[in-house]
Amino acid sequence: MGSNWFEFFGTSTTFIDFMSWPFINILGFSYEMMMVLFAWFGYIGFVYAYLFFRENIPVKIKVFNIDFIVLVLFLPNMHFWTASLGKGAPIFMGLMMFAYAIKDPKKRWVVLLIGSLITYYIRPHVFLFVAVGTVLGYMTGKEKISFWKKLLVYIGMIGSLLLVQDTILGVAGLDESENLVQGFEDFSEDRAGELARSGSGVDMANYPLPLKLFTFWFRPLFLDAPGVLGLIVSLENLIYLFLFFKILKKDFISFLKKSPVSVKMSITVFLLASVAMSFVMSNLGIIMRQKSMVMYFLFFVIYYYLAQKKYDRIVKLRRRRKKALVTFSK
Numbered sequence: 001m002g003s004n005w006f007e008f009f010g011t012s013t014t015f016i017d018f019m020s021w022p023f024i025n026i027l028g029f030s031y032e033m034m035m036v037l038f039a040w041f042g043y044i045g046f047v048y049a050y051l052f053f054r055e056n057i058p059v060k061i062k063v064f065n066i067d068f069i070v071l072v073l074f075l076p077n078m079h080f081w082t083a084s085l086g087k088g089a090p091i092f093m094g095l096m097m098f099a100y101a102i103k104d105p106k107k108r109w110v111v112l113l114i115g116s117l118i119t120y121y122i123r124p125h126v127f128l129f130v131a132v133g134t135v136l137g138y139m140t141g142k143e144k145i146s147f148w149k150k151l152l153v154y155i156g157m158i159g160s161l162l163l164v165q166d167t168i169l170g171v172a173g174l175d176e177s178e179n180l181v182q183g184f185e186d187f188s189e190d191r192a193g194e195l196a197r198s199g200s201g202v203d204m205a206n207y208p209l210p211l212k213l214f215t216f217w218f219r220p221l222f223l224d225a226p227g228v229l230g231l232i233v234s235l236e237n238l239i240y241l242f243l244f245f246k247i248l249k250k251d252f253i254s255f256l257k258k259s260p261v262s263v264k265m266s267i268t269v270f271l272l273a274s275v276a277m278s279f280v281m282s283n284l285g286i287i288m289r290q291k292s293m294v295m296y297f298l299f300f301v302i303y304y305y306l307a308q309k310k311y312d313r314i315v316k317l318r319r320r321r322k323k324a325l326v327t328f329s330k
Contacts, residue, residue, distance in 0.1 A: 016087060031085075033040060038089040041102040042082030045093035046073055049296055052100045056262050056300075059307035063243065069308070077236050080229075081292045087122050091293055094118030095130065099297075102134055103262060108279040129272040130265075132149045137265030212278035216291060217244070219297075220284050233288050240295070243302050255305055263304050 005025075008017040023029040023037060053069050061068040081088040097115030101108035120127040207215065218241050220226060222234045256267065273294040277287075 011121050011124055013087070016085075016090070018079070019090065020085070037084075038085045039083040041093045042089035044060065045057060045082060045089065045096045048100045049073065052096060052103075052262075053300060053303060055100070055171050055292050056260075057304055057307045059272035059311050060302060061306045061310060063246075068303050071239075072296070072303075075239070077233050077288060078292050078295070081289050088289060089124045090118055090128065094122065095126070095293060096296070098130060099262075099300075102265065123293075125276065126273060129269050129276070132272060133265040134269035137261040137263075140264055142309055197326045207262050209262070209275070209278075209295050213274055215277040216274055216284070216287055217295075219287070224284065225286055229288075230284065238297075244298070247302055247305050252305065255308060259304070270297040270301070296314075 005018070005021045008014055008021055009100035010018070020034060023034060029037065049074060050069065054199045063071055082092045083089065094115045094117075097111050099115075101115060105112050116127065116130075120128060131251045159310060218237045220230045220234050221237055221241075222231065256264070274291075277290055
């Protein structure tokens with residue numbers, strides 16, 4: 001690599017070179033050691049994911065007779081893309097650091113800042129989704145949050161977006177476009193066409209939005225699996241589909257309306273990222289890698305929903321028992 005570390009300071013793949021430079025040029029890390037280092041970044045991401053889940057959801061839920069959090073933390077596709085040299089491990093670490101720190105930004109501002117910077121410099125558009133999700137979460141969450149705390153979050157997130165808007169738009173070549181909607185449509189068509197030419201390409205450009213999202217979230221599904229890895233991922237996607245069915249209930253919308261900041265932030269980040277990526281992805285291999293960034297936000301929403309229902313059942317049962325005891329004592 002080059003002799004000047006700051007030659008590599010920038011966004012996207014360039015930032016991965018920037019992160020790697022001191023370990024290679026100063027500490028003398030070999031390729032194998034760099035793979036271990038980035039696997040460690042992925043491990044840190046899973047630690048923060050565990051803290052994010054457990055701190056916000058103390059109620060334990062079992063799926064397939066397995067603790068929900070144990071199940072989602074050990075899904076193989078997630079570890080495959082977060083255990084090697086590349087963008088996958090550090091972006092996952094940055095996102096989970098951000099998710100953990102946003103619960104108490106005043107005390108965890110260092111973790112929040114590091115997570116934000118890592119997310120922005122690796123994938124600026126994902127930082128956009130996270131910032132929008134955070135602002136919407138704080139605007140509509142059920143918690144009683146002080147005005148100054150909300151103001152701090154709004155100024156921080158909106159100010160950050162204004163400062164980096166050119167970089168975010170530049171990722172899709174929209175920084176010089178007069179019509180952002182038309183520019184994004186042109187970019188998505190070109191990008192989808194390029195990815196569709198590979199062996200595992202799918203013609204998502206002509207899919208309606210619901211089918212685009214289904215493809216991004218749950219494919220491949222056995223019949224269209226690209227190779228052995230695709231079969232493993234198909235089994236994992238079947239688990240995603242089963243978990244997704246858990247929230248297809250009449251009361252889910254009402255649950256979202258009354259949900260806290262963390263849930264509303266998570267669902268917003270997940271949906272915004274899914275919609276945007278489904279327009280530019282037309283390759284099942286790329287889809288398997290890209291969705292590993294955002295699926296944990298969906299898992300968090302599902303887990304919180306199931307835990308809330310379990311908690312409500314426990315509260316109702318206790319009230320009935322208490323009422324029965326009062327009636328019996330009379």
